Every structure is written in C-alpha cells, then in structure tokens.
Amino acid sequence: MGSFASPILxxxxxxxxxxxxxxxxxxxxxxQLEKNYCRACGTVYSCxxxxxxxxxxxxxxxxxxxxxxxxxxxxCLYFDQEVTGGEAYLxxxxxxxxxxxxxxSQQQKYIRNHLMGKVYQNPVLGLxxxxxxxxxxxxxxxxxxxxxxxxxxxxxxxxxxxxxIPVYRMKEAPKNFSGGMQQRVQIAKALSNxxxxxxxxxxxxxxxxxxxxxxxxxxxxxxxELNISMLLVSHDLGVIRMLADRTMVMLDGRxxxxxxxxxxLEDPQHAYTQQLVHSLL
Ligand SMILES: [Zn+2]
Numbered sequence: 001m002g003s004f005a006s007p008i009l010x011x012x013x014x015x016x017x018x019x020x021x022x023x024x025x026x027x028x029x030x031x032q033l034e035k036n037y038c039r040a041c042g043t044v045y046s047c048x049x050x051x052x053x054x055x056x057x058x059x060x061x062x063x064x065x066x067x068x069x070x071x072x073x074x075x076c077l078y079f080d081q082e083v084t085g086g087e088a089y090l091x092x093x094x095x096x097x098x099x100x101x102x103x104x105s106q107q108q109k110y111i112r113n114h115l116m117g118k119v120y121q122n123p124v125l126g127l128x129x130x131x132x133x134x135x136x137x138x139x140x141x142x143x144x145x146x147x148x149x150x151x152x153x154x155x156x157x158x159x160x161x162x163x164x165i166p167v168y169r170m171k172e173a174p175k176n177f178s179g180g181m182q183q184r185v186q187i188a189k190a191l192s193n194x195x196x197x198x199x200x201x202x203x204x205x206x207x208x209x210x211x212x213x214x215x216x217x218x219x220x221x222x223x224x225e226l227n228i229s230m231l232l233v234s235h236d237l238g239v240i241r242m243l244a245d246r247t248m249v250m251l252d253g254r255x256x257x258x259x260x261x262x263x264x265l266e267d268p269q270h271a272y273t274q275q276l277v278h279s280l281l
Contacts, residue, residue: 005055006091006096007053007054007091008054008055008056008091008229009053009077009088009090009091009197009229010052010089010096011050011051011086011087012051012088012089013049013051013085013086013087014051014073014083014085014086014087014101015045015047015048015049015050015083015084015085016046016047016069016073016076016081016083017043017045017046017084018043018044018046019038019041019043019044020041021038021043022038023040024038024040024041025038025040025041025045028048028049031045033045033252035067035252036069036252045253046069046072046253047069047072047073047083047253048069048254049086049254050069050086050254050255051255052248052255052258054197054229054231055229056196056227057227057228057229058230059230059232059243059244059246060229060230060232060244060245060247061232061233061239061240061244061246061247061248061261062074062231062232062233062234062240062247062248063233063234063235063237063247063248063249063250063276064235064249064250064251065235065251067252068250068251068253069250069252069254070233070250071201071202071233073233074118074199074201074231074233076101077116077199078112078116078118078199079105079108079109079111079112082101083101087099087101088101090115090197092115092196093111109143113144113145113193114144114193114195115195115196116195116197116198117189117190117191117192117193117195117197117198117199118198118199118200119183119186119187119198119199119200119201120201120203121201121203121205121206123174123179123182123185126189126190127174127182127185127189128174129174129175130173130175131173131174132170132171132172132173133160133169133170133173133174133177133188134153134156134160134170134171136185137155137156137159137160137185137188137189137192138153138156140189140190140193141156141192141193144193155192156188157170159188159191159192160188162191162222163184163185163187163188163218164184164218165181165184165188178211179206179207180207180211180214183203183204183207183215184215186203187203187219187222191222191226191228195228196228197228197229198228198229198230199230199231199233200219200231200232201233202233202234202235203215203219204216204239205234205236212239216239216242219232219243220242220243230243232244237276237279238280241265241280244261245260245261246258246259246261247259247260247261247264249264249270249273249276251270251272256270256272256273257269257270257273264277265280
C-alpha cells in the first residue's frame with residue numbers, strides 16, 4: 001500500500017436506521033439512545049456516520065460485538081440492505097465519481113457481480129446447498145454475463161482447487177460438506193469474477209479452532225496472491241490481528257477507533273478497544 005494510492009472504496013457518512021425516529025432521536029448531535037436504540041420510539045440506529053477508506057491490496061478489519069453495526073455495514077455495501085443516508089464511491093466504477101448507494105438496482109447488481117464478492121457467516125446465505133459446488137460458482141459467473149460452459153467449468157475447477165476442494169468432489173453439493181469446506185466453496189464463488197474487493201463477514205465464526213486456522217490461512221494466501229482488497233468483519237480481535245493491516249472498531253453503530261492494527265493492539269485509545277485487547281492477552 002503506497003501512501004500515494006487513492007482508495008478503491010470510500011465510504012462517507014453512511015447511515016442505516018430501522019424506524020422513522022422521533023423528537024428525542026432524530027437529531028444526530030443530541031440523540032438520546034440506549035446503545036443504538038431509542039426507547040421513546042423504538043428506532044434502531046445500526047450505522048451512524050460511518051466514514052472510512054479501503055486501499056488497493058489492503059485488508060481492513062472491522063471488529064465489534066454483535067449489534068455494533070458491523071454486519072449491517074457489510075449488508076449495505078453489498079446492497080443486501082438499503083442505506084438511510086451517506087455515500088460510497090468505488091474507484092473501478094465510473095472512475096469513483098458516482099455514489100453507488102444512489103445507483104439503480106440494475107447498476108447495483110452489476111457492482112455486486114463484477115466488483116465485489118461476499119462470504120457470509122452462514123453458508124446458506126451464500127450458497128445453494130443442493131447445487132453442485134461447481135454449479136454454485138457457475139451461477140455467479142452467469143450473473144456476470146458469462147455464457148461459455150467449458151470456460152466456466154475450467155475456471156470453476158481451478159478456483160475449487162485453489163481453495164483445496166478435491167477435484168473428485170466438485171460435482172458434490174455443499175450440503176454434504178463440512179463447515180470449513182462450505183466456507184471454502186463460498187470463497188471460491190466470491191472470487192469467480194475476479195472482483196477487486198472481497199467482503200468477509202464472520203467467515204470463521206462457529207468453526208472448530210483448527211478449521212478456523214486453515215480457512216484464515218487460505219484467505220491470507222489468496223489475499224497475497226491476488227492482491228485483492230478485503231473488508232474483514234469479526235467479533236474476534238484474534239482473527240483481525242491475523243489478517244488486517246488496519247482496523248476499525250465499532251460500538252453501538254459508531255466507529256470509535258481506527259488505525260494500523262499493530263498500533264491499536266499496542267496502544268488502544270477507546271475504553272472498549274482496551275477491553276478487547278486485554279481479553280486477547
Ligand atoms: Zn426516537
């Protein structure tokens with residue numbers, strides 16, 4: 001990451017709320033919330049004024065407890081959910097001149113299929129469990145306009161080999177696979193159209209520790225080989241420490257701290273980050 005590089009993704013003042021708000025919570029300056037929740041009207045402010053840059057070839061970790069807004073942020077960036085406000089610019093899309101949140105759903109599909117891949121914590125959200133593994137990959141390639149069956153087959157098998165799924169199991173459905181293998185198929189699918197950005201949402205949560213280590217190791221290798229930019233969400237600072245160049249800490253829908261991962265680990269500023277770091281020791 002050179003200091004003169006411009007960001008591949010810039011997110012500015014992104015907001016996502018559930019509910020319409022009331023007198024006590026509508027003004028961002030003097031909101032009276034319990035965590036991210038307004039007692040008076042029930043509105044939940046899941047993401048509040050989120051601003052960050054992601055650079056080419058960089059891994060940006062996003063750490064926070066459940067309910068901190070980190071997964072909502074990922075869903076908004078992948079258009080699984082619509083933002084309430086704010087902007088995001090992608091360098092490879094219209095030269096980074098267009099707020100992707102304002103684009104038509106057709107354009108957003110284009111961005112999803114060509115410029116991003118996402119791996120979900122729950123493989124059911126990322127895979128069709130009854131399709132063959134190679135069929136799952138082909139599906140994403142077809143969505144991006146590929147029509148050439150032989151080319152898709154060879155690309156699919158190359159990707160599955162890359163994530164260490166044995167050749168003879170390529171036609172098997174993910175429902176027959178272990179949790180770790182399912183995540184590896186999701187990773188292969190997410191990479192199928194060579195996206196410059198990969199979104200990883202708690203991808204190793206719930207896996208056995210040894211399996212977790214294997215999947216993280218695979219991600220690390222792929223990142224270096226492909227020089228892909230990654231947003232890596234986890235509640236586990238140990239996972240972030242392993243992979244992220246920079247880290248952003250979220251609490252109750254807000255970014256409370258961001259910086260180089262090493263710096264955050266050595267000298268955490270916010271009380272919540274200090275607590276996270278101490279629990280690692
Ligand atoms: Zn309210």
